[in-house]
Amino acid sequence: MAELSVLGKRLPKVNSWAHLTGSAKYADDLFLPRMLYGRLLRSTQAHARITKLDVSRALAHPGVVAIVTGPDMPETIGIMPSVQDETALAIDRVRYVGEPVAAIAAIDEDTAFEAMSLIDVEYDPLPPILTIEDALREDLPKIHEKSRRANIFKEVHLSFGDLDAGFASADHMRDDWFFFEGNTHAPIESHSAVASFEGDGKLTIWTCTQVPHYLHRELEKALGLPRAKIRVVATPSGGGFGGKSDPFAHEFAACLLSMRTKRPVKITLDREEVFYAHRGRHPVKMRIKTGVKQDGEITAVHFQSWLDGGAYSSYGIATTYYTGALMTVTYRIPAYKFDGVRVYTNKPPCGPKRGHGTTQPRYALECQLDKIAVDLGFDALEYRKRILQPANSRTVNELRITSMGLGQCLDELGAKTKYSERHGQLPRGKGVGIAGSAYISGAGLPIYWNEMPHSGATVKLDRGGGVTVYCGTAEIGQGSDNMLASVAAECLGVRPEDVHVVSGDTSLAPVDLGSYSSRVTFMAGNAVKDAAWKLREWLLDAASERLAIPRECLVPADRRITDLRDPEQFVTFDDAVVLAEAKHGTLSAAGSYRPPQGIGGGYKGAGVGPSPAYSFQASVAEVSVDLETGVVTVDRITTAHDCGRALSPANVEGQIEGSAYMGYGEIMGEEQVFRGGLHKKPSLLDYKIPTSLDTPELEAIIVETIDKEGPFGAKEAGEGPLNSVIPAIANAVYDAIGVRFDETPITADKVLAALGKRDNRGMPKDRIGPEGMGDGQEAANAALRRLSFTTEAREKKKANA
Amino acid sequence: MLRLPAFTMERPGTYAEAATLLRAHGAARGDLTRGTPSLPVMLVAGGTDLFPNMKRRQFTPRVLISLGGVADATGIARDKSGLRIQAGTTLTTVASDAQVRERYTALAEAAVLVSTPQLRNMGTIGGNICLDTRCNWYDQSAFWRGAEGFCMKTHPEVVCRVAPSSPRCLAVASADTVPALLALGASVAIQSADGTRTVALADLHQEDGIAHTKIARDEIVVSVTLPDATGWRSTYLKQRDRGSFDFPIVGLAVAVKRDGARVTDARVALTAVASRPQLVADAAKALIGGSLDEAAIAAAADAVHKAARPMDNTSGTISQRKRTARVFAERALRALAA
C-alpha cells in the first residue's frame, strides 16, 4: 500500500469547531415552537409497593398539560431483550430511590416542578436489600419475582482446562479477595431528550444517546408505534462513558407525552437524577486463586466474582460474563475456572462504564500478579513480559487473539519510566507501580440475536466533489465522526475536512449498533472503508482511462489522482467524480461490517468475550503518600497503549489521557455509595470526580501493531487504557508504604488506618481489603457455603439430566 | 436543572436603605429555630451560597435584598486602626490584594482556597463570614431530604440525623476565611436600622448548627477590620478532597507575633471541625512566651487536637480530620518558625 495521506497524521478533529465555539447544539439547546417541559416524579422509597398514585390534583394545576404513569407503557423494556425487567415508568412497585414513577408535561419547568408535589403517591414499604450478602439470602423478599434463588439475577460457571491438575502442579499459590467499589460515569452533560410527534403520525426524538438503534427498537415496543414511524437522532454529546447506552425513562416519557399532547416535549435531567439513572460501574467482590510455578508461569486460575447489580438488569448479563471472560487474554493461563454471580439490590441499576465489567477483575488480577512478583522476587515488569499470551493464538477459553502488543507496551514503559530501576528503591512515601490490561474492539455478537451487519455505511459523491458519509454511529465526543471522515478521505484521496458526516440518525443513515464496547472504529471504520473503496475503484478507473495510465500506477491523495511515477500527471478529484458519474451514474456505495465467525468458543456463555481484535495496554503510576495525613497524590501516570494503528494519533492520545484521568478518579475517591437506600453523594460537589488540579501528569505512548482485520490496522483506544491505570496506582501505593489496597477507593482515612495512625490504639496493617464475603468471617463462610452449595446442586442437576 | 423558588428582589443603593428594607419586610420576625425555610426575607451578596441553598429549598425567602448595588460595598482600605475590608469585596479581590498578601497572609491563603475561581469572582467576604453551616444530611435537594424524612435544621420537629439524641444541630462551620480572620484578630462592623455596632469576630459565631451567628436577622455585616499586623506572621492550611471546589474538612489558621525568637502573641483558629469556627486559647497559651520550638509546637498541636471535635457529617472521617488538625498545627507552626 502507498503511504497514507490522512491516517496517522496529526490533523484537526473535524467536528471540534462547534464544540470549541460553543455553537454545538446539545439536546437541551433545542427549542421547538409550542414546546412543553417535562419532569419525572421519582420514588422516595428504596423498595415499596405503590398503593396509591393519583395525578388528578397535579393535572388540574394551571399550566400542566399532560401526565403519564407506568400503566401507560406496560411493555417491559431494557437494553438486552433476553432479560428485560423494567418498564418505562414504575408499575405497582418501586425498587430504588429515584426510580421514575410518573412524568409531567407543563408549559414551563417551574410549573412542572411545582406540580410534582401535587401528585398523590403512597407507598407500602418493603425491606430494602442493599448488599451483595443480603441479596444472596433466601429469607429476604425478592426484588424481582422472576429470580429463582434469593435475589440472584444471573449465575455463571465456566471451566476450561484441567484446574485441579493446574493447581496440583503449582509451586506457589495465592488466594486473594478484592472489592471494587461502585462508581458512576458523571458525564458533564446531563441526559436530555426532546420528542416531537407530528401531525403525520411520525415521531422524532433528539436525545444524547450512545445507542440510537437500540433505543429505536425499545421505543417501538414501549410506545406501540411502528419503528418505521420513529426517528431517533443522537445529539452532540457532553460525555457518555456508557451512561447513555440504555434506553431511559425520560426518553420514553418525552415521546409519550408528545404523542398525547401533539406538542414537542423536552425532558432534561438535573444532576441528582443522573446519579439515579446511573448504569455505572458495578461494585464487585472478587476472589482469585492462582497457582504458579517457581519461574512464575501460571498453572491455573480460579476467579469468582459477585456483582452488585442494583435494581434492574441493564447490560448485567454481559457485565457478569465480562468479569470473567477477558482475564485470559493477557497472560498464559492453561486452566481457568470462572464463577460469577450478579445480584439485584435496591439501588440504581448498574451497567456499563468504560471498561465494562473488565475493570474490576483486571484490578484484582494485576494487584495479585504484583504480589506474586514480590513473593517470587521478580521484577513486576519483566515478570509480565515472561508470561505474555502470544499474538495469533487462542486462549484457554477459546478467544482468538490476533495482534498483541502488550510486550511492546511494557518495553516502552520500562524505557520511559525506568520502572525497574526505581521500583523498591524510592524513599518511604514514594512509590512506582505497574499493571497491564486489555480490552475488546467491539463485541463479536450484537445485543439482540441477528445475522445482519453490525455496522453499515453509505458514501455518496456529488458532482461538485462533495463527499458525504452516512453511518448510524453515535458521536459521543470520542471522535467517531472524525474517524469516518478520515477513513473515507483516505480511501478517496481527499482531506477529512472535505467530508460531510451524517451520523446518529436512524432515518438518514444505515444502522450502526452504537457507541459501546469500543466497537466503532473497528466496525464502522471497516464499513465506511468497504463503501468508500468501491467508489475509489470507479474513480481510479475513470482517471486511468482519462490519463491513459495503468490503474496500478495511480494513487488518490490530496484531492488528486496522481501517477505515482510522475506527479505532473493527475486528474483532480472533482474531475474524476464527474468522469465516474458519467460512466456509472449516481455515485453512491454501501459498505458493511460483521465480525468473523469462529473467534470464540461454542460453549454456552461463549458469546461474551470474543472480539475481532483486542487492545492491550500497560501503565506506570508514580505516587507520593503523606505519611501524616494519609493523603495520596498521584504524581504521574504513563500509559503505553497498543491500538493497532493510530488513525488519529492526537485522538488516541486524548482517549488514553481521558482514560487515565477517569481511572485515577475511580481509585482515588469516586464512590457511588448509599446509606439506607439513599445515595450519599448525588452531586458533583460530593461525588469526587477529579478536578484539573488533581489530575496527575499524564503521558500517552502509542504502540502500533497493525491488526490484520482492523480498518487500516486499527483497534480500540477508548476504554482499555482505563483498566491498567487503577491497579498501577494500587501497586504504586504498595511500593510507597508497603500496604496492599485490595479495595477501592484508596482514601486518606484508609491509609491512616493502615499506617496505624487512625487513632491512638492503631495497629499498622499490611493490607486493606475484604477478608471474604460479608464483614465477619462467619458471614463469609456462610455465603461461600451457599455459593458452593448452589454450584454443586446445579452441577448435580446437570449430571442427572 | 433545579429551579429557584419564586421571590422578589429589592436592590437598595445604601446599607441604610437595605437595613430599612430588611425591617420593613419583617426580618426581625425571622426565627431560624422554626426551620431555615421559614425566614421571610434574606440578604444576598454574591449568592454563591444562598442560591444553591434556595434551589434545594433549604431557604425559601419571599423577598431577597441584594447588596450588589450598595454604594461603598466593596474595597480594601488602610486606616490608623489597620485594614478595613468592605463586606461586599469579592474573594478574588481579597486574595489578590497586595497588602493582604503581604501583611495578612493567612487571609489571602484562605481566600484563594475557597471553592473555584468562578465562585471566588462572585462570592464575597461578608457572605463567607455569614456562610450557612453545612451537613451531609442537609446539603441535599428537597427530593433527597424528603426521602430521608428531613432533619431538625429545616424541620424543628424532626431529630438530627447525625446524632438523633442531640438537642441541637451539629452542622459544620465551613467558611475558609473565618479562621484566618480570627487568627488575625478581626472585628466586624454590623449595621441595622438602629445603628452600627462593632464586635470582635471571635464573639460572632456560636456552637449551634442552626443559629450559628449572633447577627440578628435584621442586621447587615458592612465591613471587617484587621488590626495592625506589625511583627505578625500568619498562614492557613486547608484539608479537602480535591484541589479545587471542595469545602474544608479541616481548616487551620495560625498567626504569631515575635520579638526576636520570642513569641509575644499568638492565635490559633480552627474550622470545619465543629459548628463554629473557634480560637484555640490553649494552643496560643502554649506558644506565647516561648520560642516556637518543637516542644511548644507539640503542646499547641495537642491543644488543637483536643479542640477538634468533628462529627460524621462531612466528607472524610472523624479520626482522619482530628488527626489532620494536629498535623496541620505542627506544619503551620513549623512553617512560621522557619
Ligand SMILES: Cc1cc2nc3c(=O)[nH]c(=O)nc-3n(C[C@H](O)[C@H](O)[C@H](O)COP(=O)(O)OP(=O)(O)OC[C@H]3O[C@@H](n4cnc5c(N)ncnc54)[C@H](O)[C@@H]3O)c2cc1C
Ligand atoms: C460549589 C461550591 C463550593 C464552595 N466552596 C467553598 C469553600 O471551599 N470555602 C468556603 O468558605 N466557601 C465555599 N463556598 C461557599 C461560598 O461560595 C462562599 O462562602 C462565599 O464567600 C459566599 O459569599 P456570597 O457573597 O456568595 O454569599 P451569599 O450566598 O450571597 O450569602 C451567604 C449568606 O450570607 C448572608 N449574607 C451575605 N452577605 C451578608 C452581609 N453583608 N451581612 C449579613 N449577611 C450576609 C446571606 O443572607 C446568606 O445567608 C462554596 C460554594 C459552592 C457553591
Ligand code: SF4
Ligand atoms: S447536624 Fe443534624 S440537624 Fe444539623 S443539618 Fe445535619 S442532620 Fe440536620
